[in-house]
Amino acid sequence: MTALVIRGGHLIDPAAGVDGLKDILLKDGRVAEIAGHGKLKQANGAQVLDATGLVVAPGLVDIHVHLREPGQGYKETIATGTAAAAAGGFTAVAAMPNTIPVNDSPEITRWMQAPERGAAIRVFPIGAATRGSKGEALNDFAALKSAGAVAVTDDGHPILKDNVMRETLAAAARVGLTVIQHAEDTRLTQGASMNAGPVAFRLGLRGMPTEAESGLVERDIRLVTELRDARVHLHVAHTSTAAALAAVRQARRSGLRVTCEVAPHHFLLTEEHVGMYDTNAKMNPPLRSAADRNAMVEAILDGVVDAIATDHAPHAIHEKEVEFENAPNGITGLETALGLSLRWLHHEWKMPIGRVLSLLSAQPAALLNLKGRGTLTVGSFADVVVFDPKAEWTFRARETKSKARNTPFDGWTMQGKVRWTISEGRIAYTGG
């Protein structure tokens, strides 16, 4: 494999505490050397990328994406989804198991990682917690883990039964896997298609109460407390309500291993963005009130939120061109996460750029124990994003690398343009 030198860039590696002008040598898929500008010792013969004026950072890590394979290649494939990820600066994504069939087996887990899938970057499958994600019989977590699964979840089919969730948490802890819960008490959300409240009433749509999320988070935290096992790790997916965040905050104060992620649309948009039934503003959990949205921003700024994750959920165009109630949930997010995070968290709300990048790389990598990812210390995987931090640009859904265009951020101004995404030493994306 050819060696790569990234020269003259501003290296920001929050996990390693590095923030300065550095040259980096990437060799054999790993970080081989880091030195002051012009001081690399072993760079002879390497291809050189000139990163003058650019930020060089660990490749981004998205722990919540839907790549739709196996089974729904018309929405997205592993190849197209990861191409979109690379364009967004991501070098690793964790893929949810709500495929067809459900990824509840080592075979599917391996299939998703096979070279034939044509992934542009590294894919880490997340295994289903229960057989067929039906919330009854637990899968063999040890077998899933040895096939490459990095966590277990039933995602869109949250585990409602106390005993099943308790067993899931305990069994996952024994093999060192995180349990991710899509916190939604589905008994409270039947037939609902947006956040419950005045907007849903005005639009004549059935609403999902915030309690459907916070109630299940509170239940899960109670189960973690009762298990009294320090190895148990509960991760709350796509947190969208102030009450759920408050529960996570409290659990952390009590020393529990409870983490959470927030999606860009939940810290930027509110239920008002549904407008006149825009199906690209329909997802689950739904866009919430301004108070909830503000709570997301606050919790990101004060450190309660462990990761920004996109919940990239591609759908075919015709699937979203239907009545709001009949449209599937979800929006794409891989190509807009960095641009929105830098534009809003960093530029508007003054979060240091290192902290923003940490939420998009070091912290999610650590959360799922992805060794050698999310940092650029010598010996780590050569997963790198190089971007122009000052560049403002407009995201156009029609120019996406994803198969899907279901985004509410079409036409939005982004900050930070990806120049190169490097996955294990290979250039996976070259931007203009």
Add this chain to the structure above:
Amino acid sequence: MAKRRVALLFYESSTRTRTSFELAAKGLGADTTLVSSLSSSIEKGETLKDTGLTLRALGAEAIILRHNSSGAPWLLEAETRLPVLNAGDGMHEHPTQALLDLRTMLAHLRPGVDKVNAETLAGVTVTIVGDILHSRVARSNMLLLPRLGARVLLCGPKELLPELAAQAGPGIAIERDFNAALRQSHAVMMLRIQAERLAGLQLNLEEYKKGYQLTGQRLAEHAPTAIVMHPGPIIRGLELTAGVADGPQSVILEQVKNGVAIRMAVVERALTSAQGGRG
């Protein structure tokens, strides 16, 4: 409007609205065609978009849509770029019903008025009673009446009338005591309990009738001069008694009659205005 082509696209059953839109369009000289979800390709899985594009290809210049999903008219308009008249969408709105309700109220409460403004109904209280949660008629009236200065009182049990309904717009308040609401009312609009939209909600009908049925005695005692309205279909013996429905304060059939004139106006506007418009 002779020979102009108007399509009626109905995904839900309807007697009053469909017939009156049809009579209205025909009364203007337009040709109408009716497509209903049963007995059409909708049964075979055709989407609203494709049905709309098909109607446009067949020469429809405007589409009158009744649909069980809130917001469906916006989708149809976006996909066909035709004027779409909302004949009721899910639990959202039923604008022509609100307009014919207004026409009926004006005839009784403001006789002789032929132009309306923001004060036309100042001092008037209209009470809407019953299944507000699932009612598109209630939502449209809640939007329209305060714009003319009326106060809208909402009355019903919590299951059918959530507190947040009062936040739907200005000029709207909740009064759960039916008798107290009646005493303030110049018009009282009774609503049917929409069994088809209850979605598992359990309701004790005997309790409901005790609290919210409009009986002759209640009317005589608390609102002897108010007009009694209902968008239909009425369920005699549930939300109101037969005596009230047929009684001297009832204007229910006048509402139906006004529907044709209102819809003629709306169809004409759709066919003549360059930008079309949602009814």
